[in-house]
Amino acid sequence: MRIPYFSIVLGALTISLLSACGTTSHSFKPSASSEAVGQSSRSFQDTSRSTSEAENEKYNERIAIVARDVRAICTAPANRLYYTRTPCLPAGMTEAHLRDPARMTAQAKVVTKRIFDQLHKLNEETRALMMDSGNPDLIRQARQSREIVDPKIKDIQDALLDGKITWGEYNRARLEIFETSSKNSAIDQ
Numbered sequence: 548m549r550i551p552y553f554s555i556v557l558g559a560l561t562i563s564l565l566s567a568c569g570t571t572s573h574s575f576k577p578s579a580s581s582e583a584v585g586q587s588s589r590s591f592q593d594t595s596r597s598t599s600e601a602e603n604e605k606y607n608e609r610i611a612i613v614a615r616d617v618r619a620i621c622t623a624p625a626n627r628l629y630y631t632r633t634p635c636l637p638a639g640m641t642e643a644h645l646r647d648p649a650r651m652t653a654q655a656k657v658v659t660k661r662i663f664d665q666l667h668k669l670n671e672e673t674r675a676l677m678m679d680s681g682n683p684d685l686i687r688q689a690r691q692s693r694e695i696v697d698p699k700i701k702d703i704q705d706a707l708l709d710g711k712i713t714w715g716e717y718n719r720a721r722l723e724i725f726e727t728s729s730k731n732s733a734i735d736q
Contacts, residue, residue, distance in 0.1 A: 609676055613669055620665050628658040632714045637725040640718055647714035656708055663704050670697070691731075699724050 620626060621635035632647060632655070634640055651659065670692070677689035703724070707717040 609672075613673055613676070616669055617666075620662060620669075626658060626662055628655045629662050633718050633721065637722050640722050644718045645715055645722070647718065649714050650710045650712075651707055651714075659704075660708060663708075692728075696724065696728055 621630060632649070633644060674689040674692060677685040680686070703712070703717055703720040706712040707714070712720070
């Protein structure tokens with residue numbers, strides 16, 4: 548079965564968001580199920596094609612907005628306290644990040660909590676995009692994200708905020724969740 552490019556893009560977007568990292572905008576390519584199939588008249592096919600193109604444009608715009616918002620969070624000067632301890636993209640983890648023995652400070656806790664709240668909102672928006680797509684793969688990924696990945700993310704975030712784990716432990720857990728989610732998403736594809 549051919550997996551639509553958009554399924555992969557939104558899966559990666561969700562995994563990236565859940566891992567508290569930025570993304571880039573990608574094009575939506577409708578799945579076969581979202582395109583008109585077996586239409587008898589040419590005019591109906593043209594209308595369906597126009598509808599698919601309009602849906603494509605709407606999704607591209609929405610994904611671009613989410614990606615822009617994530618980039619803004621990652622690059623905001625007010626968020627430096629968090630992003631000096633952990634990279635925006637999990638792929639940017641360094642040995643120093645992974646071994647960081649520091650624990651949460653009161654000042655960093657305020658910034659970090661705000662970032663977590665902002666990213667959670669974006670995660671919900673991304674999952675809504677996936678659920679609204681009508682694409683069964685995206686709907687499954689959105690549900691899996693909410694039911695399986697989110698609790699893991701919340702656990703490590705809470706542990707970090709409460710000072711139960713170091714920044715290095717948080718970074719290792721964050722990277723592990725990202726890698727596991729990426730592998731699972733690739734396997735499901």
